Amino acid sequence: MSPRRQFLKYSAAFAASSTALSLSAQQFESPPGSAETVARDEHFWQVVRSQFDVQNDIINLEQGYWGKMANPVQQAFFEHTKKVNHAMSWYVRKQYKADFLAARESVADALKVKTHEIMLTRNATESFVNLITQFNDFKAGDEILWADIDYPAYQDMMVWLSDSRNVKGHELSLPASGTDDDYIDVYRKAFERNPRIKLMLLTHVSNQHGLVMPVKRIAQLAREHDIYVICDTAQSWGLLDFTPDELGVDWAIFNLHKWIGSPVGVGALYMREQTLAPVMPFPGEDPGDNDVANRVHLATSDFASFLSVPDALAFHHKIGGKNKEARLRYLWESWTLPLRENPEVEILGAASSDNASGMGGFRLKGKSSPEENQVLQKRLEEDFGIFTVVRNDLSSGSNIRVTPQIFTPVAHMQKLAEAITTIAG
Template sequence: MDIDRRTLLGATAMPFVPSVLSAAVSADDWGSIAREYDVTREIIQLEHGNWGMMPRPVLQAYRAMIERVNRDTSYYARRGMAGDLEGVRAQVADAMGVAIEEIVLTRNATEAMKALILQYNRLQSGDAVLYADLDYDSMQASMQALATTRGVRVMKMALPEPATRQNLLDAYRMAFDADPGIRMVLLTHVSHRTGLVLPVAEIATMARQRGIDAIVDAAHSVGQLDFRLPELRADFIGMNLHKWIGAPLGVGALYIRKDRIDAIDPDPAEDPARTDIDARVHTGTPDYAAQLTVPAALAFQAAIGGSRREARLKQLRDRWVRPLRDMPQVQILTPDDPAMYGAITSFRLRGRTSHDENVELARTLLERHGIFTVHRDGLASGSCVRVTPALATQESELDRLVEAIRELAS
């Protein structure tokens, strides 16, 4: 499908919606939507968690933006691009349900989360911070670094497995009450290890009642689940736009509630007296073309709709999980409570919890069955294999996965 190049190059506010996509969405024609993605057919790709593939219209928009930035360089950058980027930021803020002065673009969620954790300035020597085994590795490392940079005690907890909403709430409640010195907690909305969805709003509220700030890692939840940032009831959130929103690689965002911006120090490369959110991140020169393509990605996703997208991703997850749930040899690591999973779910063969065993399991799925997954480490209970379908995934591919796991389990 052709997109008007003048529209793409003229402004970032264009919300174009391909007519074929609109028709497919109206008919719940997920096959047509999947065909908007040029996914490889050399293997069955079930590892969409690393980053999100751009659908064809977004890829075309990105190519056009690369051409413009490359052609006009600083003539555009110093005369009109700042206004266009502010338009991108406004659209991101609107999509997330927050004010423009509460959002700043980053290169990824890791950059956003590092700023929030390492520049959080409400800690005193002897205070404690808390994180969990399912949190992302670099976020765990950033929390550990606070022992040196802020002189605090760093606490780690193992989340219950199998998880339920209630035992997760109970686990955090007990951890908070066991150490009144806790002043900050890291919460991962959707775990990259297992796909577990934390009841973040309830935990953040529980924390606030005890004088604890929650810093939320929404790298995998924005675009995978249907919500707006205020619903998480947290003041500090980092997110990706190149995973489930499908923008080009190299775009994320940081949110700070406007009356809490002073709780995050400016980046060391910025003027320490600045009070705006922009000063909390200092990236240098980013991929401007990627940032300018974000409105195209938002428009594509808006045409599908958040609730419809979440439902489809859960349907794809259920397609392979439900046939295997009753197999005693297969351990599914995400509960079947619809509020506690999205697209991602991990599994292991029961009793096989080592790193090497799950590396081998993922290798066998690829080499014997042509199915690409990825092993994950770091759980208190052991290693596992992660399966991540996306809108590009065909249901028949998940049926192939079921057959393969059944064979390996037997």
């Protein structure tokens, strides 16, 4: 049987089992046991799958763009949309402020920060632009730093910052794969070589290959060198379970529309209290220095998306942040571990589970051009029914990014490993 027909047969069988589960799944509970045990409980994750409107005609391993809403969250979003569209300004002028505050408080609670330390934004990029354009503590001779694993548009923005504020910029090239110590070493040397660095971008989970950076230790080194750190947690919150305190950073930019599963249009800006002064208030906002809300101006935005934040967090907590993190890392292990043995395949980013997330990256040995990876992506899609995406921004070259979701069965990852093995020959 051709791989395509095999895939269709498998999908049909899986669709049938999902339907059978969906009724009993209305009131599901996370099973007891450690996150590592829960991660391997395939029955539980099938129940989780039944809570999503999953597409069965393709194995979609490109879940890093944004996150699918679970059915209860989607339902809540529809209801909020209806409410807003029904009562319009009557509702928004009279009641929305309190409801928005409740959404903001739910994020503060989930991140274990104070409400005035976190403000909702439309996406991580808005939060990032607020920080870099309102940053006001450069002096002549100051320098800034970013790395090749950072989000490509943010690298471009750091170049813009360097040009427009006349501060020298440094881009670090990090190893294509490595341990925490390997990455820390590159940053340590960069700080020692460039004592004028004032501000840096530090990505928690890279969108190129899912590598988890040792943020806490790098942020500590940066603090010792008096460097302000903007931590990009856009891809990490919900993929990993953490708080800003645990990361040891003062400023972080979040997305809720990736791994927390809110509707599209929700990000957040975190600034620890007493750290706001170097970043000016948003133009025209009250200059008070105690509330990060005055660093942001939301303007007219998707009211219903913000209103759905408590619903998304409730679903996230029901499954459990630690369980999600462990399950997604287990899915990463299930395709990377067999392929590590294959001399024709290169796994990028994490050297082991210690610095891996659920997102991963690979390429065929010696094939690092965008064109070669485009051909590989197409082959996976057309011959094996597996959808992935090519990323082109690492110094070491292009790769295929692989991102399952919490509703991805482990069998899909095994199919990926088989497909890559077949292609690699």
